[in-house]
Amino acid sequence: MNNWKSHVLLAALISGSALAMGGATVPAAAQIGGIVHDPRNYAQNILTAARTLEQINNQIAMLQNQATSLMNEARNLQALPVSMLQDLQGQVDRTRQLLGEAQRVAFDVGEIQQAFDSRYKGGAIAAPHAAMVANAEARWNDSVGAFQDAMKVQAGIVTNMGATRQQVGILVGASQSSTGALQAAQAGNQLLALQTQQLTDLAAVMAAQGRAQMLEAARRAAAEAEGRERFRRFRKAD
Template sequence: MNMSLYRRAALAGLVTIATLPAGAVIAPASAQVGGIVHDPRNYAQNILTAARTLEQINNQIKQLQNQATSLVNEARNLQSLPVSTLQELQGQVDRTRELLGQAQRVAFDVGDIQKTFDARYRGSALTGPQAALVANAEARWNDSVGAFQDAMKVQAGVVTNMGGARQTIATLVTASQSATGALQAAQAGNQLLALQSQQLGDLAAAIAAQGRAEMLDAARAAAAEAEGRERFRRFRKGN
Protein backbone atom coordinates (compact mmCIF):
# COMPACT_ATOMS: atom_id res chain seq x y z
CA MET A 1 0.00 0.00 0.00
CA ASN A 2 2.72 2.43 0.91
CA MET A 3 4.69 1.40 -2.11
CA SER A 4 1.67 2.11 -4.29
CA LEU A 5 1.26 5.64 -2.87
CA TYR A 6 4.93 6.39 -3.40
CA ARG A 7 4.72 5.32 -6.98
CA ARG A 8 1.71 7.53 -7.57
CA ALA A 9 3.42 10.60 -6.09
CA ALA A 10 6.53 10.02 -8.15
CA LEU A 11 4.45 9.61 -11.25
CA ALA A 12 2.57 12.85 -10.49
CA GLY A 13 5.90 14.70 -10.15
CA LEU A 14 7.18 13.39 -13.41
CA VAL A 15 4.00 14.44 -15.13
CA THR A 16 4.29 17.97 -13.71
CA ILE A 17 7.90 18.32 -14.87
CA ALA A 18 6.99 16.96 -18.24
CA THR A 19 4.32 19.59 -18.70
CA LEU A 20 6.78 22.52 -18.10
CA PRO A 21 8.07 24.41 -21.16
CA ALA A 22 11.40 23.35 -22.55
CA GLY A 23 14.37 25.19 -20.90
CA ALA A 24 12.37 26.29 -17.87
CA VAL A 25 14.34 26.14 -14.62
CA ILE A 26 12.85 26.33 -11.22
CA ALA A 27 15.04 28.59 -9.01
CA PRO A 28 14.27 29.56 -5.48
CA ALA A 29 13.76 33.29 -4.75
CA SER A 30 16.15 32.93 -1.84
CA ALA A 31 18.49 30.40 -0.43
CA GLN A 32 19.16 29.46 3.13
CA VAL A 33 22.78 28.75 4.04
CA GLY A 34 23.67 27.95 7.60
CA GLY A 35 20.48 29.50 8.82
CA ILE A 36 21.04 32.84 6.97
CA VAL A 37 18.66 33.76 4.18
CA HIS A 38 20.53 35.06 1.06
CA ASP A 39 18.54 37.19 -1.41
CA PRO A 40 20.47 37.64 -4.71
CA ARG A 41 18.31 40.54 -5.86
CA ASN A 42 18.86 42.46 -2.62
CA TYR A 43 22.60 41.72 -2.78
CA ALA A 44 22.85 43.10 -6.35
CA GLN A 45 20.94 46.21 -5.36
CA ASN A 46 23.32 46.81 -2.45
CA ILE A 47 26.35 46.46 -4.76
CA LEU A 48 24.85 48.99 -7.22
CA THR A 49 24.11 51.45 -4.40
CA ALA A 50 27.66 51.15 -3.08
CA ALA A 51 29.11 51.74 -6.55
CA ARG A 52 27.01 54.85 -7.04
CA THR A 53 28.05 56.17 -3.61
CA LEU A 54 31.71 55.57 -4.44
CA GLU A 55 31.27 57.44 -7.74
CA GLN A 56 29.72 60.41 -5.93
CA ILE A 57 32.62 60.48 -3.47
CA ASN A 58 35.11 60.44 -6.34
CA ASN A 59 33.29 63.32 -8.02
CA GLN A 60 33.37 65.33 -4.79
CA ILE A 61 37.10 64.65 -4.47
CA LYS A 62 37.67 65.89 -8.04
CA GLN A 63 35.64 69.02 -7.31
CA LEU A 64 37.74 69.73 -4.23
CA GLN A 65 40.91 69.20 -6.25
CA ASN A 66 39.68 71.60 -8.93
CA GLN A 67 38.80 74.20 -6.30
CA ALA A 68 42.23 73.85 -4.72
CA THR A 69 43.91 74.27 -8.13
CA SER A 70 41.77 77.33 -8.82
CA LEU A 71 42.73 78.88 -5.49
CA VAL A 72 46.42 78.25 -6.20
CA ASN A 73 46.09 79.90 -9.63
CA GLU A 74 44.26 82.87 -8.14
CA ALA A 75 47.00 83.25 -5.52
CA ARG A 76 49.61 83.24 -8.28
CA ASN A 77 47.66 85.81 -10.27
CA LEU A 78 47.60 88.09 -7.22
CA GLN A 79 51.34 87.93 -6.57
CA SER A 80 53.17 91.19 -7.24
CA LEU A 81 56.23 91.40 -9.43
CA PRO A 82 59.30 91.21 -7.17
CA VAL A 83 61.21 93.61 -9.44
CA SER A 84 60.56 97.36 -9.65
CA THR A 85 62.50 99.74 -11.92
CA LEU A 86 60.39 102.78 -11.11
CA GLN A 87 63.07 104.45 -9.02
CA GLU A 88 65.68 104.05 -11.76
CA LEU A 89 63.31 105.42 -14.40
CA GLN A 90 62.42 108.41 -12.23
CA GLY A 91 66.12 109.06 -11.67
CA GLN A 92 66.75 109.11 -15.41
CA VAL A 93 63.87 111.52 -15.96
CA ASP A 94 65.15 113.78 -13.18
CA ARG A 95 68.63 113.85 -14.69
CA THR A 96 67.26 114.91 -18.07
CA ARG A 97 65.11 117.61 -16.47
CA GLU A 98 68.12 118.84 -14.54
CA LEU A 99 70.12 119.19 -17.75
CA LEU A 100 67.27 121.15 -19.34
CA GLY A 101 67.13 123.34 -16.25
CA GLN A 102 70.79 124.24 -16.70
CA ALA A 103 70.08 126.05 -19.97
CA GLN A 104 72.51 128.94 -20.31
CA ARG A 105 71.41 132.54 -20.87
CA VAL A 106 68.06 131.74 -22.56
CA ALA A 107 66.03 129.28 -20.50
CA PHE A 108 63.16 127.07 -21.65
CA ASP A 109 60.63 129.62 -20.46
CA VAL A 110 58.23 131.65 -22.61
CA GLY A 111 58.55 134.81 -20.53
CA ASP A 112 62.35 134.62 -20.41
CA ILE A 113 62.56 134.08 -24.16
CA GLN A 114 60.30 137.07 -24.78
CA LYS A 115 62.42 139.38 -22.62
CA THR A 116 65.66 138.14 -24.18
CA PHE A 117 64.45 138.73 -27.73
CA ASP A 118 63.15 142.19 -26.87
CA ALA A 119 66.49 143.10 -25.30
CA ARG A 120 68.96 141.61 -27.80
CA TYR A 121 67.33 140.51 -31.05
CA ARG A 122 65.08 143.32 -32.28
CA GLY A 123 63.96 146.91 -31.87
CA SER A 124 66.33 149.22 -30.06
CA ALA A 125 68.91 146.44 -29.76
CA LEU A 126 69.54 146.85 -33.48
CA THR A 127 69.31 150.65 -33.70
CA GLY A 128 71.00 151.86 -30.51
CA PRO A 129 74.42 153.43 -30.05
CA GLN A 130 77.49 151.76 -31.44
CA ALA A 131 78.58 150.39 -28.09
CA ALA A 132 75.13 148.88 -27.54
CA LEU A 133 75.21 147.28 -30.98
CA VAL A 134 78.54 145.63 -30.21
CA ALA A 135 77.40 144.47 -26.77
CA ASN A 136 74.16 143.00 -28.12
CA ALA A 137 75.98 141.25 -30.96
CA GLU A 138 78.32 139.62 -28.48
CA ALA A 139 75.38 138.64 -26.25
CA ARG A 140 73.61 137.01 -29.19
CA TRP A 141 76.76 135.08 -30.07
CA ASN A 142 77.02 133.88 -26.47
CA ASP A 143 73.36 132.84 -26.59
CA SER A 144 74.03 130.68 -29.64
CA VAL A 145 77.19 129.11 -28.26
CA GLY A 146 75.53 128.42 -24.92
CA ALA A 147 72.49 126.86 -26.60
CA PHE A 148 74.62 124.49 -28.64
CA GLN A 149 76.56 123.56 -25.52
CA ASP A 150 73.28 122.87 -23.70
CA ALA A 151 72.11 120.68 -26.58
CA MET A 152 75.32 118.66 -26.42
CA LYS A 153 74.89 118.19 -22.66
CA VAL A 154 71.33 116.96 -23.07
CA GLN A 155 72.38 114.59 -25.84
CA ALA A 156 75.18 113.26 -23.63
CA GLY A 157 72.67 112.72 -20.83
CA VAL A 158 70.36 110.82 -23.17
CA VAL A 159 73.23 108.57 -24.25
CA THR A 160 74.09 107.94 -20.59
CA ASN A 161 70.48 107.02 -19.86
CA MET A 162 70.57 104.51 -22.72
CA GLY A 163 73.03 102.41 -20.73
CA GLY A 164 70.66 102.31 -17.77
CA ALA A 165 67.73 101.61 -20.09
CA ARG A 166 69.50 98.58 -21.51
CA GLN A 167 69.95 97.09 -18.05
CA THR A 168 66.35 97.92 -17.17
CA ILE A 169 65.07 96.18 -20.31
CA ALA A 170 67.07 93.05 -19.49
CA THR A 171 65.71 93.02 -15.94
CA LEU A 172 62.09 93.49 -16.99
CA VAL A 173 62.22 90.94 -19.81
CA THR A 174 63.67 88.35 -17.44
CA ALA A 175 60.98 89.17 -14.87
CA SER A 176 58.18 88.94 -17.43
CA GLN A 177 59.41 85.57 -18.73
CA SER A 178 59.48 84.13 -15.21
CA ALA A 179 56.15 85.68 -14.18
CA THR A 180 53.94 83.17 -12.36
CA GLY A 181 50.63 85.00 -12.66
CA ALA A 182 48.64 87.55 -14.61
CA LEU A 183 49.41 90.38 -12.18
CA GLN A 184 53.16 89.89 -12.46
CA ALA A 185 52.98 89.79 -16.26
CA ALA A 186 50.86 92.96 -16.32
CA GLN A 187 53.21 94.77 -13.95
CA ALA A 188 56.22 93.82 -16.06
CA GLY A 189 54.41 95.13 -19.13
CA ASN A 190 53.54 98.38 -17.35
CA GLN A 191 57.16 98.93 -16.36
CA LEU A 192 58.28 98.32 -19.94
CA LEU A 193 55.76 100.95 -21.06
CA ALA A 194 57.13 103.33 -18.41
CA LEU A 195 60.63 102.75 -19.77
CA GLN A 196 59.39 103.50 -23.27
CA SER A 197 57.80 106.72 -22.02
CA GLN A 198 61.07 107.72 -20.33
CA GLN A 199 62.99 107.11 -23.56
CA LEU A 200 60.46 109.17 -25.52
CA GLY A 201 60.90 111.93 -22.94
CA ASP A 202 64.68 111.83 -23.45
CA LEU A 203 64.18 112.01 -27.20
CA ALA A 204 61.83 114.98 -26.84
CA ALA A 205 64.34 116.73 -24.57
CA ALA A 206 67.18 116.20 -27.07
CA ILE A 207 65.03 117.48 -29.94
CA ALA A 208 63.96 120.52 -27.89
CA ALA A 209 67.54 121.39 -26.94
CA GLN A 210 68.76 120.97 -30.50
CA GLY A 211 65.86 122.98 -31.88
CA ARG A 212 66.47 125.75 -29.34
CA ALA A 213 70.11 125.99 -30.39
CA GLU A 214 69.21 126.10 -34.07
CA MET A 215 66.51 128.72 -33.54
CA LEU A 216 68.81 130.95 -31.50
CA ASP A 217 71.49 130.67 -34.15
CA ALA A 218 68.96 131.53 -36.83
CA ALA A 219 67.76 134.49 -34.75
CA ARG A 220 71.38 135.61 -34.31
CA ALA A 221 71.92 135.47 -38.07
CA ALA A 222 68.73 137.45 -38.70
CA ALA A 223 69.72 140.04 -36.08
CA ALA A 224 73.21 140.30 -37.57
CA GLU A 225 71.69 140.95 -40.98
CA ALA A 226 69.43 143.64 -39.57
CA GLU A 227 72.33 145.15 -37.69
CA GLY A 228 74.41 145.13 -40.86
CA ARG A 229 71.74 147.08 -42.69
CA GLU A 230 71.66 149.62 -39.86
CA ARG A 231 75.41 150.00 -39.95
CA PHE A 232 75.33 150.47 -43.70
CA ARG A 233 72.58 153.10 -43.36
CA ARG A 234 74.66 154.98 -40.84
CA PHE A 235 77.69 154.73 -43.04
CA ARG A 236 75.86 156.23 -46.01
CA LYS A 237 74.36 158.92 -43.83
CA GLY A 238 77.82 159.82 -42.53
CA ASN A 239 79.09 160.19 -46.06
Protein backbone atom coordinates in the same frame (compact mmCIF):
# COMPACT_ATOMS: atom_id res chain seq x y z
CA MET B 1 38.65 50.57 -7.48
CA ASN B 2 38.87 47.26 -9.38
CA ASN B 3 37.70 45.42 -6.24
CA TRP B 4 34.39 47.27 -6.01
CA LYS B 5 33.86 46.86 -9.73
CA SER B 6 34.24 43.09 -9.27
CA HIS B 7 31.64 43.18 -6.50
CA VAL B 8 29.26 45.12 -8.72
CA LEU B 9 29.71 42.61 -11.54
CA LEU B 10 29.18 39.70 -9.12
CA ALA B 11 26.10 41.37 -7.70
CA ALA B 12 24.70 41.91 -11.16
CA LEU B 13 25.26 38.25 -12.07
CA ILE B 14 23.63 37.05 -8.85
CA SER B 15 20.68 39.34 -9.32
CA GLY B 16 20.29 38.32 -12.96
CA SER B 17 20.45 34.65 -12.12
CA ALA B 18 17.85 35.02 -9.43
CA LEU B 19 15.52 36.81 -11.78
CA ALA B 20 16.08 34.25 -14.53
CA MET B 21 15.19 31.39 -12.27
CA GLY B 22 12.14 33.26 -11.15
CA GLY B 23 12.51 31.78 -7.69
CA ALA B 24 10.87 28.52 -8.83
CA THR B 25 13.54 26.09 -7.68
CA VAL B 26 15.92 28.38 -5.72
CA PRO B 27 14.59 30.05 -2.59
CA ALA B 28 14.96 33.80 -2.17
CA ALA B 29 17.00 33.16 0.96
CA ALA B 30 19.13 30.21 1.88
CA GLN B 31 20.57 29.11 5.18
CA ILE B 32 24.27 28.29 4.96
CA GLY B 33 26.08 27.20 8.08
CA GLY B 34 23.39 28.72 10.29
CA ILE B 35 23.58 32.10 8.44
CA VAL B 36 20.66 33.24 6.32
CA HIS B 37 21.94 34.52 2.93
CA ASP B 38 19.69 36.51 0.60
CA PRO B 39 21.39 36.84 -2.83
CA ARG B 40 19.05 39.59 -4.05
CA ASN B 41 19.54 41.70 -0.93
CA TYR B 42 23.29 41.19 -1.13
CA ALA B 43 23.33 42.29 -4.77
CA GLN B 44 21.26 45.36 -3.97
CA ASN B 45 23.62 46.33 -1.15
CA ILE B 46 26.62 45.98 -3.46
CA LEU B 47 24.99 48.17 -6.09
CA THR B 48 24.10 50.81 -3.49
CA ALA B 49 27.65 50.82 -2.15
CA ALA B 50 29.03 51.13 -5.68
CA ARG B 51 26.80 54.11 -6.47
CA THR B 52 27.80 55.79 -3.20
CA LEU B 53 31.48 55.25 -3.95
CA GLU B 54 31.02 56.70 -7.44
CA GLN B 55 29.35 59.82 -5.99
CA ILE B 56 32.21 60.23 -3.53
CA ASN B 57 34.75 59.96 -6.34
CA ASN B 58 32.83 62.57 -8.37
CA GLN B 59 32.82 64.94 -5.38
CA ILE B 60 36.56 64.42 -4.89
CA ALA B 61 37.19 65.22 -8.57
CA MET B 62 35.01 68.34 -8.28
CA LEU B 63 36.92 69.52 -5.22
CA GLN B 64 40.23 68.93 -7.02
CA ASN B 65 39.04 71.03 -9.97
CA GLN B 66 37.94 73.81 -7.63
CA ALA B 67 41.31 73.73 -5.86
CA THR B 68 43.12 73.96 -9.20
CA SER B 69 40.93 76.88 -10.23
CA LEU B 70 41.67 78.71 -6.97
CA MET B 71 45.40 78.14 -7.41
CA ASN B 72 45.24 79.59 -10.94
CA GLU B 73 43.31 82.62 -9.67
CA ALA B 74 45.92 83.13 -6.95
CA ARG B 75 48.67 83.09 -9.57
CA ASN B 76 46.77 85.64 -11.66
CA LEU B 77 46.55 87.95 -8.64
CA GLN B 78 50.27 87.82 -7.80
CA ALA B 79 52.01 91.17 -8.35
CA LEU B 80 55.19 91.51 -10.36
CA PRO B 81 58.18 91.45 -7.96
CA VAL B 82 60.14 93.85 -10.22
CA SER B 83 59.50 97.62 -10.41
CA MET B 84 61.49 100.03 -12.59
CA LEU B 85 59.26 103.04 -11.82
CA GLN B 86 61.70 104.78 -9.47
CA ASP B 87 64.62 104.31 -11.88
CA LEU B 88 62.59 105.64 -14.81
CA GLN B 89 61.47 108.67 -12.84
CA GLY B 90 65.08 109.32 -11.86
CA GLN B 91 66.16 109.30 -15.51
CA VAL B 92 63.38 111.72 -16.47
CA ASP B 93 64.32 114.00 -13.57
CA ARG B 94 67.97 114.04 -14.68
CA THR B 95 66.96 115.03 -18.20
CA ARG B 96 64.70 117.77 -16.85
CA GLN B 97 67.55 119.02 -14.67
CA LEU B 98 69.80 119.33 -17.73
CA LEU B 99 67.11 121.31 -19.54
CA GLY B 100 66.65 123.48 -16.45
CA GLU B 101 70.36 124.37 -16.51
CA ALA B 102 70.00 126.10 -19.87
CA GLN B 103 72.40 129.05 -20.09
CA ARG B 104 71.54 132.63 -21.01
CA VAL B 105 68.13 131.96 -22.59
CA ALA B 106 66.02 129.51 -20.58
CA PHE B 107 63.17 127.32 -21.79
CA ASP B 108 60.67 129.91 -20.63
CA VAL B 109 58.36 131.99 -22.81
CA GLY B 110 58.75 135.15 -20.73
CA GLU B 111 62.55 134.96 -20.59
CA ILE B 112 62.79 134.25 -24.31
CA GLN B 113 60.66 137.30 -25.09
CA GLN B 114 62.76 139.48 -22.79
CA ALA B 115 66.05 138.25 -24.31
CA PHE B 116 64.91 138.92 -27.87
CA ASP B 117 63.58 142.36 -27.01
CA SER B 118 66.85 143.35 -25.33
CA ARG B 119 69.43 141.75 -27.68
CA TYR B 120 67.96 140.63 -30.99
CA LYS B 121 65.57 143.21 -32.38
CA GLY B 122 64.15 146.71 -32.15
CA GLY B 123 66.12 149.08 -29.97
CA ALA B 124 68.98 146.61 -29.59
CA ILE B 125 69.78 146.89 -33.30
CA ALA B 126 69.56 150.70 -33.32
CA ALA B 127 71.44 151.15 -30.03
CA PRO B 128 74.56 153.29 -29.71
CA HIS B 129 77.86 151.80 -30.83
CA ALA B 130 78.98 150.58 -27.39
CA ALA B 131 75.60 148.94 -26.69
CA MET B 132 75.61 147.43 -30.18
CA VAL B 133 78.95 145.75 -29.53
CA ALA B 134 77.75 144.49 -26.14
CA ASN B 135 74.57 143.08 -27.67
CA ALA B 136 76.53 141.32 -30.41
CA GLU B 137 78.75 139.68 -27.80
CA ALA B 138 75.70 138.71 -25.74
CA ARG B 139 74.10 137.10 -28.77
CA TRP B 140 77.30 135.17 -29.48
CA ASN B 141 77.34 133.96 -25.87
CA ASP B 142 73.69 132.90 -26.23
CA SER B 143 74.53 130.76 -29.26
CA VAL B 144 77.62 129.18 -27.74
CA GLY B 145 75.79 128.46 -24.49
CA ALA B 146 72.86 126.92 -26.38
CA PHE B 147 75.11 124.56 -28.31
CA GLN B 148 76.88 123.61 -25.10
CA ASP B 149 73.52 122.91 -23.44
CA ALA B 150 72.47 120.72 -26.38
CA MET B 151 75.64 118.68 -26.08
CA LYS B 152 75.12 118.25 -22.33
CA VAL B 153 71.59 117.00 -22.90
CA GLN B 154 72.85 114.58 -25.55
CA ALA B 155 75.50 113.29 -23.16
CA GLY B 156 72.89 112.77 -20.47
CA ILE B 157 70.67 110.80 -22.88
CA VAL B 158 73.61 108.60 -23.89
CA THR B 159 74.25 107.91 -20.21
CA ASN B 160 70.61 106.92 -19.78
CA MET B 161 70.90 104.43 -22.63
CA GLY B 162 73.07 102.10 -20.57
CA ALA B 163 70.52 101.99 -17.76
CA THR B 164 67.70 101.63 -20.30
CA ARG B 165 69.32 98.55 -21.83
CA GLN B 166 69.60 96.91 -18.42
CA GLN B 167 66.00 97.77 -17.55
CA VAL B 168 64.71 96.30 -20.81
CA GLY B 169 66.49 93.03 -20.04
CA ILE B 170 65.04 92.86 -16.53
CA LEU B 171 61.48 93.64 -17.64
CA VAL B 172 61.51 91.26 -20.59
CA GLY B 173 62.84 88.50 -18.33
CA ALA B 174 60.12 89.25 -15.77
CA SER B 175 57.47 89.16 -18.50
CA GLN B 176 58.64 85.82 -19.84
CA SER B 177 58.76 84.24 -16.39
CA SER B 178 55.45 85.72 -15.18
CA THR B 179 53.14 83.22 -13.48
CA GLY B 180 49.84 85.02 -13.94
CA ALA B 181 47.90 87.58 -15.91
CA LEU B 182 48.59 90.40 -13.44
CA GLN B 183 52.36 89.91 -13.56
CA ALA B 184 52.33 89.84 -17.37
CA ALA B 185 50.20 93.01 -17.50
CA GLN B 186 52.44 94.84 -15.01
CA ALA B 187 55.56 93.88 -16.95
CA GLY B 188 53.94 95.19 -20.13
CA ASN B 189 52.96 98.44 -18.42
CA GLN B 190 56.52 98.99 -17.19
CA LEU B 191 57.87 98.38 -20.69
CA LEU B 192 55.45 101.05 -21.95
CA ALA B 193 56.69 103.40 -19.22
CA LEU B 194 60.26 102.72 -20.34
CA GLN B 195 59.29 103.55 -23.91
CA THR B 196 57.68 106.79 -22.69
CA GLN B 197 60.90 107.70 -20.89
CA GLN B 198 62.86 107.15 -24.11
CA LEU B 199 60.43 109.37 -26.03
CA THR B 200 60.85 112.01 -23.33
CA ASP B 201 64.63 111.89 -23.78
CA LEU B 202 64.22 112.17 -27.53
CA ALA B 203 61.94 115.20 -27.12
CA ALA B 204 64.51 116.79 -24.80
CA VAL B 205 67.31 116.32 -27.34
CA MET B 206 65.19 117.79 -30.12
CA ALA B 207 64.23 120.75 -27.92
CA ALA B 208 67.86 121.47 -26.98
CA GLN B 209 69.08 121.16 -30.57
CA GLY B 210 66.20 123.27 -31.87
CA ARG B 211 66.93 125.96 -29.28
CA ALA B 212 70.59 126.09 -30.30
CA GLN B 213 69.75 126.26 -34.01
CA MET B 214 67.12 128.95 -33.52
CA LEU B 215 69.40 131.11 -31.39
CA GLU B 216 72.15 130.79 -33.97
CA ALA B 217 69.73 131.72 -36.73
CA ALA B 218 68.53 134.69 -34.66
CA ARG B 219 72.13 135.75 -34.05
CA ARG B 220 72.84 135.74 -37.77
CA ALA B 221 69.67 137.66 -38.52
CA ALA B 222 70.50 140.23 -35.85
CA ALA B 223 74.08 140.52 -37.14
CA GLU B 224 72.75 141.14 -40.64
CA ALA B 225 70.35 143.82 -39.39
CA GLU B 226 73.13 145.33 -37.31
CA GLY B 227 75.38 145.42 -40.37
CA ARG B 228 72.77 147.33 -42.31
CA GLU B 229 72.42 149.80 -39.43
CA ARG B 230 76.18 150.32 -39.32
CA PHE B 231 76.25 150.91 -43.04
CA ARG B 232 73.38 153.43 -42.74
CA ARG B 233 75.24 155.28 -40.04
CA PHE B 234 78.39 155.26 -42.10
CA ARG B 235 76.64 156.78 -45.09
CA LYS B 236 74.89 159.30 -42.88
CA ALA B 237 78.21 160.35 -41.41
CA ASP B 238 79.53 161.00 -44.87
